[in-house]
Amino acid sequence: MIKGMEIKEYIAPKTISETYSLLSESKSNKVIAGGAWIKISFKHVDKLISLDNLALDYIKEDNESFVIGAMTTLRAIETHGGLKQLASGILSQAIGSVMGINIRNIATIGGSIMGKFAFSDLLGVLLVLDAKLVFFKAGDVSIYDFVEMTKVPEDILLEIKLKKDNLKGYFKKISKTHLDFAILNIAITKRDNFKIAVGSRPNIAKLAIDTANYLNSQKTIDEETIENAVEIAGNEIKLGDNLRGSKEYREVLMKTYLKRGIREVVK
Ligand SMILES: Cc1cc2nc3c(=O)[nH]c(=O)nc-3n(C[C@H](O)[C@H](O)[C@H](O)COP(=O)(O)OP(=O)(O)OC[C@H]3O[C@@H](n4cnc5c(N)ncnc54)[C@H](O)[C@@H]3O)c2cc1C
Structure with a gap:
């Protein structure tokens, strides 16, 4: 039991399909990424499903784009040399404005998007960068459509795609x-x-x-x-x-x- 949070079972699946099946079983099952937010949100959770074993922690860069795995920490994104150049470095700046390095070393980009926080410093930046979100079930969803949705989808966010548009x-x-x-x-x-x-x-x-x-x-x-x-x-x-x-x-x-x-x- 994490303080403020009652968890019946903790599971760390090795495949995304298993993760999705577990999440779909019940509304009381939740996925945990960095856990920085979920730990203070006082929820009762039947199955807490870790994304740690899904190899979603990466930043890939080619001539046209960046692809960021959902489990990449905010700090890894903030300090990435290529991303610091993207659109005058606004993603790096926005992330650098979130709490201290200790939180940014734990919190992930996936949790920051799926939390859909009204106070978010990232969502506006992702909107003006025209980010594409890649979900396990829904596939590609524009950040605009995601932000406009009334409910957060019961899906697994896998990665975020950003184009290099010389902005x-x-x-x-x-x-x-x-x-x-x-x-x-x-x-x-x-x-x-x-x-x-x-x-x-x-x-x-x-x-x-x-x-x-x-x-x-x-x-x-x-x-x-x-x-x-x-x-x-x-x-x-x-x-x-x-x-x-x-x-x-x-x-x-x-x-x-x-x-x-x-x-x-x-x-
Ligand atoms: C004290 C504190 C202050 C903060 N201040 C700011 C701030 O000023 N500005 C700001 O922008 N942010 C702020 N944040 C938010 C922070 O940047 C992260 O967004 C937050 O911690 C969530 O990231 P996480 O990895 O910890 O996610 P978790 O806490 O693990 O998860 C958050 C939610 O997202 C879901 N989730 C996580 N990953 C996925 C995935 N891949 N697919 C599907 N669902 C998923 C979880 O089920 C949960 O509902 C703050 C957080 C804390 C704890």
Whole structure:
């Protein structure tokens, strides 16, 4: 028994199909990755199914893409030389803003996605990188479709695919202290087109599609178009209150950092 968590049985299968069968048996069965979150989420679990023996801990890189196994730790991704170059290093920056190295050495990318945390610093970045998620049963699912789903699928996330698109990127997390959850986070990428995501609103990260479409339709990006874009984002992205910040404060933050981010990626 882990403190705060009652577990009837712990199993570490050697195949993904066995893992999936065990997960599908009952809603009270759960998979565990790094365990950093699940251990503090006070659940009763019949069968706790470890993903440790499935060889899902890898980062593969070729000329066109990166493929990251779901069991890869946040720290391994943060410090990977190739990924540090992707879109001005926004994935590495976002991960580097999550707690301390000790947590990042345990927490995995798979758990960070499947937790579908509203406070997530990763989901917005994965949205603007147009990540593809590969599930055991569902196959390829875009990160956009995953984030928009009302329920987390009862499936095993195997890997994450990221294209090398020569993007410029911007990431900003605003939090009271380095160790705290974000009051708001913003991720932007641009090569030919803009992609903009706002997270910890306090709801889950969302793509600002109208805002990006407006910017993409402009011949030049100047201060006037940036002002207009920020106005569109204000209507498009719903912000709210929680104990970390008020709606009004988030509105100011979003305007300020969207402007800075757009200027940054058009430099
Ligand atoms: C104290 C603390 C502070 C944190 N602060 C931040 C923060 O500021 N910003 C931020 O972005 N994140 C933060 N996190 C979240 C952290 O980055 C990880 O996302 C989190 O720990 C989950 O990763 P894990 O490997 O520990 O997953 P686990 O705890 O093992 O699992 C999390 C969930 O995902 C499921 N799951 C895991 N892997 C898979 C898979 N491959 N397929 C299917 N389901 C799977 C599990 O069943 C479980 O429901 C924080 C976590 C902690 C503990």
